[in-house]
Amino acid sequence: MSWSKDERTEPRGYHHGNLKEALIRAALELIAQKGPAGFTFAEAARWAGVSPAAPYRHFRDRDELMANVALRGFQKFELVLARAWDEGRPDAFTALDRLGKAYLEFARTEPAFYSAMFEAGIPPAINPELREAGDRAFAVLRGGAEKLCAQLPSKGRPPALMVALHIWAMAHGIASLFGRGDEAKRALPMSAEELLEAEVLVYLRGLGLPAG
Amino acid sequence: MSWSKDERTEPRGYHHGNLKEALIRAALELIAQKGPAGFTFAEAARWAGVSPAAPYRHFRDRDELMANVALRGFQKFELVLARAWDEGRPDAFTALDRLGKAYLEFARTEPAFYSAMFEAGIPPAINPELREAGDRAFAVLRGGAEKLCAQLPSKGRPPALMVALHIWAMAHGIASLFGRGDEAKRALPMSAEELLEAEVLVYLRGLGLPAG
DNA sequence: TGTACATCAGTGAACGCGCGTTCACTGATGTAC
DNA sequence: TGTACATCAGTGAACGCGCGTTCACTGATGTAC
Numbered sequence: 008m009s010w011s012k013d014e015r016t017e018p019r020g021y022h023h024g025n026l027k028e029a030l031i032r033a034a035l036e037l038i039a040q041k042g043p044a045g046f047t048f049a050e051a052a053r054w055a056g057v058s059p060a061a062p063y064r065h066f067r068d069r070d071e072l073m074a075n076v077a078l079r080g081f082q083k084f085e086l087v088l089a090r091a092w093d094e095g096r097p098d099a100f101t102a103l104d105r106l107g108k109a110y111l112e113f114a115r116t117e118p119a120f121y122s123a124m125f126e127a128g129i130p131p132a133i134n135p136e137l138r139e140a141g142d143r144a145f146a147v148l149r150g151g152a153e154k155l156c157a158q159l160p161s162k163g164r165p166p167a168l169m170v171a172l173h174i175w176a177m178a179h180g181i182a183s184l185f186g187r188g189d190e191a192k193r194a195l196p197m198s199a200e201e202l203l204e205a206e207v208l209v210y211l212r213g214l215g216l217p218a219g
Numbered sequence: 220m221s222w223s224k225d226e227r228t229e230p231r232g233y234h235h236g237n238l239k240e241a242l243i244r245a246a247l248e249l250i251a252q253k254g255p256a257g258f259t260f261a262e263a264a265r266w267a268g269v270s271p272a273a274p275y276r277h278f279r280d281r282d283e284l285m286a287n288v289a290l291r292g293f294q295k296f297e298l299v300l301a302r303a304w305d306e307g308r309p310d311a312f313t314a315l316d317r318l319g320k321a322y323l324e325f326a327r328t329e330p331a332f333y334s335a336m337f338e339a340g341i342p343p344a345i346n347p348e349l350r351e352a353g354d355r356a357f358a359v360l361r362g363g364a365e366k367l368c369a370q371l372p373s374k375g376r377p378p379a380l381m382v383a384l385h386i387w388a389m390a391h392g393i394a395s396l397f398g399r400g401d402e403a404k405r406a407l408p409m410s411a412e413e414l415l416e417a418e419v420l421v422y423l424r425g426l427g428l429p430a431g
Numbered sequence: 432t433g434t435a436c437a438t439c440a441g442t443g444a445a446c447g448c449g450c451g452t453t454c455a456c457t458g459a460t461g462t463a464c
Numbered sequence: 465t466g467t468a469c470a471t472c473a474g475t476g477a478a479c480g481c482g483c484g485t486t487c488a489c490t491g492a493t494g495t496a497c
Contacts, residue, residue: 020491020492022439022440022441022491022492022493023440023441024440026440026441042256042340043256044254044255044256044257045256047482047483047484048483048484048485049482049483049484050482050483057441057442058441058442058443059443059483059484059485060441060442060443060485060486060487061440061441061442063484063485063486064439064440064441065440068484068485069484125395125396126338128254165417165421166408168408169408169409169414169417172397172407172414173389173414173417173418173421175392175396176389176392176393176396176397176414176415176418177385177388177389177392177418178392179392179395179396180387180388180389180390180391180392180393180395181388181392183337183391183392183395184337184387184388184391185384185388195384196378196380196381197381202381202384202385202388203388205377205381205385206385206388206389206422208425209377209385209422209425209426210418210421210422210425211425212424212425213420213421213422213423213424213425213426214421214425232458232459234458234459234460234472234473234474235473235474236473238473238474259449259450259451260450260451260452261449261450261451262449262450269474269475270474270475270476271450271451271452271476272452272453272454272474272475272476273473273474273475275451275452275453276472276473276474277473280451280452281451
């Protein structure tokens with residue numbers, strides 16, 4: 008869970024008690040329903056059962072809320088990816104396969120997070136905290152790529168960073184084209200998971216893996 | 220050019236004469252500036268120098284305008300891709316490389332079209348004309364994949380459709396992560412073009428290409 | 432344990448704004464005769 | 465070539481709406497003594 012503290016089921020009384028978390032949850036719900044653009048500060052307040060002025064106690068404006076959602080998204084994403092990768096156990100191939108599936112599962116089950124992270128157009132340069140969180144999530148992919156590359160003969164070994172970027176691009180490409188539940192559903196002869204798995208497999212073979 | 224007819228440089232008089240085209244151009248400009256969500260019907264009208272009621276003569280609502288932009292985007296995309304592919308001349312590799320570069324160039328130089336096509340969330344199922352245009356653009360990739368696959372031994376040859384989807388996912392992944400001018404610019408050790416070229420190269424090697 | 436007080440997190444009313452949409456209208460264009 | 469008329473593509477004023485934002489306020493909570 009991203010909203011850790013205590014989950015009050017029934018916020019009551021004058022003080023909400025957990026408004027910041029409630030607003031973030033409202034934003035997630037609204038983004039999931041109508042896309043990253045289709046959510047307003049006022050509506051999030053209404054969702055949380057609070058006056059339209061209340062959110063200003065916790066966020067300067069809509070963008071700050073959005074950035075906060077993206078931040079938590081990256082944190083959760085890092086966790087999910089790291090758990091899937093599991094330090095490359097039992098071997099890099101199996102782990103990479105899990106990683107790819109986890110990537111797609113995240114994009115599918117957390118479309119709001121995914122939107123906020125990659126499609127909301129928040130400039131990462133401005134927000135160092137956000138940028139760092141994104142980098143940490145990417146570091147998981149990068150670690151995986153390093154472990155894979157280490158299995159190649161050092162002569163002509165491709166840079167691990169490049170391999171990580173390739174894997175990211177494949178996963179992101181498939182996730183955004185085919186991996187969302189409802190919208191833009193194009194008829195496919197196979198699931199997004201199978202498609203990504205096959206793609207990564209061909210790619211790895213192209214790298215020379217598995218190597219003797 | 221997508222807006223073909225006659226490009227009046229100075230729309231004047233009571234009748235605009237070319238309002239439909241002007242509105243689409245305005246939408247492109249606004250989408251490019253502020254993303255697919257950051258454009259309004261009223262603002263497009265203002266941009267075209269026309270009263271806010273005028274656009275209703277040409278589009279039922281904002282969504283219809285957006286769909287029209289996406290439609291033209293796919294048409295132009297198909298043209299651009301087909302020209303780059305050039306029927307696979309002089310050979311499928313060279314042509315595929317051109318295709319990838321053209322894909323990225325389109326995403327970069329026509330961000331508004333690209334957004335409308337892939338990020339505006341227009342349900343393609345509802346709009347058959349739009350869907351068809353998208354299919355025709357994809358058919359170029361598919362044709363390329365077929366030519367590539369034909370070079371493989373028929374035993375164990377992967378389905379061309381799958382290969383086409385893989386190529387699309389790679390190109391789209393790189394375009395949306397790294398291939399836009401201003402926003403979300405992450406420091407990369409190489410250009411988006413080089414990154415995609417390398418990725419496709421590894422992938423093709425994984426397919427067993429070039430084959431003897 | 433009780434009291435005074437500072438601080439905090441909410442209220443609710445108000446505002447200006449731009450958007451989407453409608454309406455009766457009007458100027459321009461094209462066509463029939 | 466001219467006239468009458470239908471049609472088309474725009475105007476501009478008006479409306480209701482929801483948003484973002486501010487303001488003085490107030491109820492609840494925590495702390496010092």
